[in-house]
Amino acid sequence: MPNHELNMEDVGKRVEKISLVVSRVIFEKNDFAIYACEGDIxxxxxxxxxxxxxGQxxxxxxxxxxxxxxxxxxADYIAIVQNQESAEALISSFLxxxxxxxxxxxxxxxxxxYKDDVVNQLKVNPEKVANSxxxxxLKRTRMVQEEIDRKCGYYEELLKLRILGxxxxxxxxxxxxxxxxxYEQVKKNPxxxxxxxxxxxxxxxxLAKNCEMDFFDQYRFAGAIEATLSxxxxxxxxxxxxxxQLRAATWRVLFDEGNTCCQSCDRKLICECDVSKCEMFESAFVSALELERSRGEVAVYRIDEANFCRKCEITEKDARIALGIYYACEINIKxxxxxxxxxxxxxxxEKRVEDAFLKISNSYxxxxDSKQIEAFKMCIHSPISIVTGGPGTGKTTVVGILAEHLRREKIEVKYCAPTGRAAKRLAEVVGEKVLTIHKLLETVIPDEDNESKTFxxxxxxxPIDARVVIVDEASMIEAKLFRALLDAIRPDASIILIGDPNQLPSVGPGNILADLLSCQLIPRVELEYVYRQKNESSIAANAYRVLNSKKLISNNDDFTLMSFNNDCDAYKAVIDTYTKMLEDTPDVAIISPTRLNLLGTRxxxxxxxxxxxxxxxxxxxxxxxxxxxxxxxxMQVKNDYRTEFFDSSENAMTKGLFNGEIGEVLSLDILDNGLVVSFDDKNVSYQKNRLQDLELAYAMTVHKAQGCEFDNVIIALGKMNYxxxxRKLFYTAITRSKKRIVVIEISGTLEKILRSTTEYKRQTSLGDMLQSIKEKNTKSRYSRNQREMELSDEKDPRAIN
Known part of the structure; x- marks a missing residue:
């Protein structure tokens, strides 16, 4: 088939099913690819x-x-032409x-x-192949034969899978x-x-279509359920x-390409909430869900009247369905x-502890206030404790004094936070080294494409070598990471969580801080007195006004509101305000709720x-x-546990770049299309294939900004999904600023946000499970090896007073 020719006169036009010959695969992931084709196209x-x-x-x-x-x-349509030439090109490319x-x-x-028998012929008849x-x-053929023999059946299977698709x-x-x-397993169940x-x-x-699998095959529906849940x-x-919820979502996944369920069903006529009315779909769906449960991939359970987790039938009222890893995660956290x-x-x-607190606070x-003293006492005494509060309520003060006390008492402590920026902020407060939670846990991912295999x-x-572990920005911790953190805390250690429950929950699954706060047996102190408000900070005052749906105060000093009738004028105002702010300080960030539209981050x-x-x-x-x-x-937008670099703060080579770290491009490598980025105390080289892990970060979404603080923040409010x-998202954006905020909106957007009743409600079982915990026993069983520790006449090794 001839290669279609295109030239500059075709730019801006649409082409339909033109034929091109692939000369090189530049990039491929899943079924997405970038091809270099003959004709410099x-x-x-x-x-x-x-x-x-x-060659295809x-x-x-x-x-x-x-x-x-x-x-x-x-292209919105790419299809490989299937013919003999195409098949031979695939095998040639494989070789x-x-x-x-x-x-x-x-x-x-x-x-x-030799077509698809080529690997076998190279293995058993190298002389014949060389002669033909x-x-x-013959020397080259023998070398190929040795490689095939060395891997014992590997290349034969590899070719079969390649031909399969x-x-x-x-x-x-x-x-x-x-x-x-x-190959045989994939043919049976892709x-x-x-x-x-x-x-x-x-x-x-x-692959299932290539294998001519039946539309209602149990394995197909099981795969759809697993993919849907993920x-x-x-x-x-x-x-x-x-x-x-699962039934409707699975329907969408299975019929995303407009497939018809059966001859009596027209997808367009069936509302997703009525998909159970299709008997063929329902039968295959329930059967596949049972299969997934029996294999341990999916958990089906309910919460009983006493808040205990019980297995139940799939069709039972109030049944909860989750991937097994998330079910096990909540069970283990509980x-x-x-x-x-x-x-x-x-x-x-109490007097000794209070005196210690006041001695340190007075020295500085x-x-x-009394709430801060109460929080300090709780952290000293309790095996687990939570300190909460909004901006300006003195959480930083409590943590700073607590850090000084632990230093004076020579108590081993480790500080951590979910992101690199949050860790840096905490380090400034405590005067100690602070790690991200991933780094504290010495996280390793053998395969970067598969974070589920995290070690x-x-x-x-x-376990972590510390008697106390202090975690900042606790609202940002996702469930799987929190489970790993708890697992790594030694039996004689305590954990202190610091956070603001009014901020957004974690990006990943779970709502850890809210679930923990729902358990009344977990000690907590909420700091309420707003010190920044006392110092006439409009930022802190407006943050609380957002939570209470009240009109914001604009004083043109540290909090400014600017409203425009269209997004073009608002966009220009954001750009102008940003460049003007940079003249006073480099610590300026633009925050937008969305990546899309003119006032989005892109x-x-x-x-x-x-x-x-x-x-x-x-x-x-x-x-x-x-x-x-x-x-x-x-900004680094993907966790990278492999890249090595020199960290000047540690004066050593180290590994670990984490999602959300912000840096500046230091130099470019034009020849190899790479660059070097400076992140605080480290310079990191990026080759071309890793540049997809970076994004521009003059503007960032609220989720990406969470855990960060900036002197000046511009909040851009334009067109966005309802x-x-x-209000919680806008509150989180406001609380990123330390000195000044400028809110730039399209007229009416801010009012809609303040009137909004939309909430970040997440379906979690942990909060329910924690309600089943009983009061502490006289005999405590808290060690991870289930060893019962008699403490009636001993000091609790978790207590640090």
């Missing part, structure tokens, strides 16, 4: 039948654009990718001669996951691969779902919290960057649709 988009190999012909539909000096088709020394000409001849292919030496990298991961009989990194439900669906947990932050709560403590010497000239170096077998970041580019034009590094220049503020018009 690039194509990017999702393929309907897998990632193409070099693809049909492409989409808009013609440019990328640098190259013509690029932004070049897997065996060193096999070039394109030899690979083409081998594929044409011009230019292929997986890319080579996906085939390797499938083999790693399923073993050397992967949905086994849902748990394999880079292979999702869509790819499994394509998606729901991630998108909603919920820890469980009702049968009705067990750990029970041991903390039931640990026996000795009477507190700090005014304190924590610190755990119950090798457009604002692009606009700010353009302003700086005009003032100081220079070289640019481009990758993943982004441009980076020297001086750009950037769910983002949320």
């Amino acid at each position: 690039s194509v990017k988009g999702n393929s309907v039948n897998g990632v193409a190999a070099c 012909t693809i049909e492409v539909s989409g808009e013609v654009d440019t990328y640098g000096r190259t013509i690029q088709v932004k 070049m990718e897997c065996f060193e020394g096999i070039g394109q000409r030899i690979a083409n001849l081998l594929a044409k001669q 292919i011009s230019g292929l030496s 997986l890319s080579v990298s996906q085939s390797k991961k499938a083999l790693e996951f399923l073993g050397f009989l992967a 949905y086994l691969l849902i748990q394999v990194p880079t292979i999702g439900f869509t790819i499994c669906e394509r 998606l729901l947990h991630s998108e909603t932050g919920n820890m469980y779902f009702s049968l009705q 067990k750990e919290i029970t041991r903390f709560v039931q640990a026996k403590t000795q009477p507190l010497d 000239g700090i005014s304190v 924590f170096g610190r755990n119950s077998d090798d 457009e604002l970041n692009s606009g700010i960057q353009d302003v700086f580019a005009k003032k100081s034009p220079g070289n640019v590094v481009k990758a993943s649709g982004q441009s980076f220049r020297i001086g750009d503020r950037v 769910r983002l018009m949320n």
Whole structure:
């Protein structure tokens, strides 16, 4: 099939099912790929039948654009042309990718001669193969044979999976996951691969079609349920779902491409809430859910009248359904919290503890109130304690004095926070080294594409070496990470959580701080007196006015409101205000609830960057649709546990970059399309393939800004989803500023937010489970090895007074 020719005159036009020959696969992930094609044309988009190999012909539909000096088709349709030539091109590409020394000409001849039996022939008949292919030496053939023999069946399976429809990298991961009989397992049940990194439900669906699997096959529905639950947990932050929620969401996943359930059903006529009326769907759905439960992948349970967790039937009223890992997570957190709560403590010497607090506060000239003293006593005495409060209520004061007390008493303590920025802020308060929770737990992820395989170096077998663990920004901790943290706290240690329950919950599933606060047996002190308000801070005052749906105070000093009739004027005001603020301090951030639209983070970041580019034009590094220049503020948007760098604060080589860390582009490598970013005490090199882990960070979403503080903050309120018009989200944005806030809105947006009744409600079972905890016993059983500790005549090793 001839290669279609495009030129610059075609830019801006749409093409329909043109034929192009792939010369190189530049990038591939799942079914998305960027191809270099013959004729100096690039194509990017999702393929309907897998990632193409070099030499294969693809049909492409989409808009013609440019990328640098190259013509690029932004495709909404890519399909590999299926014919004999295409099959041979795939095998040829496979041989070049897997065996060193096999070039394109030899690979083409081998594929044409031996087709899908080529690996077997290279293994059993190397002499025959060498004699039949011009230019292929017996020495080279023997070397390939040795490689095939060394891996004992590996390449045969790999080729079968490649022909079935997986890319080579996906085939390797499938083999790693399923073993050397992967091909037969995948043919029987392609949905086994849902748990394999880079292979999702869509790819499994394509493989199922290739294997001619029945639409109502139990394995298909089981795969859909698992994929649906994973998606729901991630998108909603919920820890469980009702049968009705799961059923409707599974329907959407299965019929996303407009499939019809059966001849008597028209998807358009069936409301999602009535999907149970389709008998064929319901039968397959319930059967598959039972299969997933029996395999331990899914948990089905209910909370009984005494708030205990009980297994139940799928169709039982109030049944809760979750992936097994999230169910186990809440169960284990409840067990750990029970041991903390039931640990026996000795009477507190209140006067001695209060004197210690006042001695430190007086030495620093700090005014304190009775609530802060109460919080200090609680932290000293209780195995687990929570200090809460909004902005300006003195949480920082309590933590600072507590840190000084622990230092004077020579008590081992570890400080941590969910993000790097929050850890840095806490370090300034306590005067000690503060780590992210991931770093404290010595987190390792063997496969960056699969964070579910996370390994924590610190755990119950090798716990954190401290008698006290203090955690700041507790509202941001997701459930799985909190479980790992509790598991790593040694039996004689205590934990102190600091946080603001009015801020947003964690990005990941769970609502840990709110669930813990629902348990009345967990000691807590809420700090209420607003010191910043006493000092005439409009920021703190307005933060509380947001929570109470009251009109905000604009004094043009530390809190300014600017309203515009359209987003263009508002956009210009944000850009102008940002550049003007930078003249006074570099610590300025733009915060928007959304990434989308003109007042979203993408457009604002692009606009700010353009302003700086005009003032100081220079070289640019481009990758993943982004441009980076020297001086750009950037954010790491993915946890990276492997990259090594020199950390000047530790004076040593170390590892670990975490989602949310903010830095500045220090230098560019134009030849290799890389760059160096300065993050506080470390400089990190980024190669081209890792630039997708960076985003511009002049503007950031509220979720990304959480845990950070800036001197000056601009809040941009434009068009957004109604769910983002949320008082808790706006409150979180306001509390990111220390000195000044400018709110820039499209007229009426702020009023809608203040009137909003939308809440961040999450479905979690932990809060219910914690209600079943009984009062502490005279005999305490709190050690993780279930060893009963008799403490009637002993001082509780968790107490630190």
